[in-house]
Amino acid sequence: MTVSVLGAGAFGTALAVTLAQNGPVTLWARDADQAALMQETGRNERRLPGVNLPRKVAATADISVATEAETILLAMPMQQMRGFLATHADLLRGKTLVACSKGIDLESGQGPTALIAAASPSARGAILTGPSFAADIARGLPTALTLACAEDGEALQRELSTPTLRLYRTTDTTGAELGGALKNVIAIAAGVVIGAGLGDSARAALMTRGFAEMSRIATAMGARAETLSGLSGFGDLVLTCTSVQSRNFRYGRALGAGEDFDTSITVEGVATAKAVSILAQKHIIDMPIATMITALADRQITVSEAVQALLSRPLKEE
Numbered sequence: 473m474t475v476s477v478l479g480a481g482a483f484g485t486a487l488a489v490t491l492a493q494n495g496p497v498t499l500w501a502r503d504a505d506q507a508a509l510m511q512e513t514g515r516n517e518r519r520l521p522g523v524n525l526p527r528k529v530a531a532t533a534d535i536s537v538a539t540e541a542e543t544i545l546l547a548m549p550m551q552q553m554r555g556f557l558a559t560h561a562d563l564l565r566g567k568t569l570v571a572c573s574k575g576i577d578l579e580s581g582q583g584p585t586a587l588i589a590a591a592s593p594s595a596r597g598a599i600l601t602g603p604s605f606a607a608d609i610a611r612g613l614p615t616a617l618t619l620a621c622a623e624d625g626e627a628l629q630r631e632l633s634t635p636t637l638r639l640y641r642t643t644d645t646t647g648a649e650l651g652g653a654l655k656n657v658i659a660i661a662a663g664v665v666i667g668a669g670l671g672d673s674a675r676a677a678l679m680t681r682g683f684a685e686m687s688r689i690a691t692a693m694g695a696r697a698e699t700l701s702g703l704s705g706f707g708d709l710v711l712t713c714t715s716v717q718s719r720n721f722r723y724g725r726a727l728g729a730g731e732d733f734d735t736s737i738t739v740e741g742v743a744t745a746k747a748v749s750i751l752a753q754k755h756i757i758d759m760p761i762a763t764m765i766t767a768l769a770d771r772q773i774t775v776s777e778a779v780q781a782l783l784s785r786p787l788k789e790e
C-alpha cells in the first residue's frame with residue numbers, strides 16, 4: 473500500500489526515506505521544478521542535502537496523484553497547514569491524515585488534529601511527533617516517536633514503523649501535539665540562555681521550569697500528564713533544548729547573543745509562543761517563559777530585561 477508525504481521539506485523527505493523500507497512512497501513538493509529535480513537526481517539538495525532518495529520514493533508536484541494513497545502524512549510548517557487543508561479538502565476526504573508538524577495555528581489557536589477535523593470531518597486525523605531530527609531519520613539512526621490517534625491506531629502504528637523508526641502509540645492527541653508544540657518555545661528560551669552566556673545550570677533550571685509550564689497549560693487543555701512526560705513532551709524537550717541541530721535552539725541562541733538569524737529557516741516556536749500566550753490568558757494559566765519569548769522575538773524587551781523579569785518573580789513552592 474502506498475503512503476504519501478505532502479511537503480518535501482527536511483522532515484517530509486526524511487520520513488519518505490525511512491518509510492521506503494516498507495514499500496512505495498509518494499513525496500509531494502508544491503514546487504514542480506523541485507519535484508522534477510528530486511525525481512531526476514534522486515536527492516533533495518534544497519531541504520535535506522547529502523541524502524539519497526531510495527528508488528521506492530517517487531517525487532511529484534501533482535497533488536491528485538499524491539492524494540491517491542489512503543495514508544497521507546502532512547509535513548509542511550504549522551502555519552501553512554490550515555490553508556493547505558482548506559485548499560485540498562475535496563482530495564483529502566475520507567483519508568487517514570497524519571500531521572507531522574509541531575505547533576499551534578496562530579489564527580485559530582488549534583493544533584493539527586483539530587485543524588484536520590475542522591477541514592476534513594470524514595478524514596481520520598493523527599499526529600506523529602517526538603524527538604527526531606530529519607537528518608538522523610534519513611541516515612537510518614535509531615529513533616522513537618509518538619503516534620497519537622484517537623481510535624484504531626494499531627494498524628497505522630505498524631504501517632508507519634520501520635526497522636529504524638519505532639513508534640509508540642497513544643490516544644491522547646491533545647497531549648502529543650501540545651508537547652511537540654510547546655517544547656519549541658522552551659528550546660528558543662534555552663538557546664537564549666546559552667547565547668547570552670548564562671550557563672548550563674541556568675539552562676537546566678529553564679528546561680525544568682519550562683516543562684512545568686508546558687504541563688500546566690497542556691493538562692488544563694485536556695492532555696494527560698503521562699503523555700507530557702513521554703517522547704512527545706519531555707523527550708523532545710530534552711533533544712531540542714540541548715542540540716545545535718535544532719533550529720529553534722539556534723534561533724534562541726542568536727537572539728541571546730544579539731546576532732541576526734536567517735528568516736527563511738523554519739522556526740516553529742515563535743508563532744507557537746504567541747498562540748500559547750493567547751491560550752494561557754483564556755485558561756488563566758501563568759506562562760512566564762512563553763510570554764517572555766514573544767516579547768523578545770518582537771523586540772519589545774532586551775535579553776537582560778527578560779532575565780531580570782524572570783529572576784525577580786515572587787519566590788514560591790516548587
Ligand SMILES: NC(=O)C1=CN([C@@H]2O[C@H](COP(=O)(O)OP(=O)(O)OC[C@H]3O[C@@H](n4cnc5c(N)ncnc54)[C@H](OP(=O)(O)O)[C@@H]3O)[C@@H](O)[C@H]2O)C=CC1
Binds near residue numbers: 547552
Ligand atoms: N526538520 C526536522 O528535523 C523536524 C521537523 N519537524 C516538523 O516538520 C514540519 C516541517 O518542517 P521541515 O520539514 O523541517 O521544514 P523545512 O523548512 O525543511 O521545509 C518546509 C517545507 O514545507 C513546504 N511548504 C511551505 N509552505 C507550504 C504550503 N503552503 N504547502 C505545501 N508545502 C509547503 C516547503 O516548500 P518549499 O521548499 O517550496 O518552500 C518546504 O518543502 C515543522 O512543523 C517541524 O516542526 C518535526 C520533527 C523534526
Ligand SMILES: O=C(CO)COP(=O)(O)O
Binds near residue numbers: 659711717719738
Ligand atoms: O522537532 C525537532 C526535533 O524533534 C526539530 O527541531 P527544530 O525544528 O528546532 O529543528
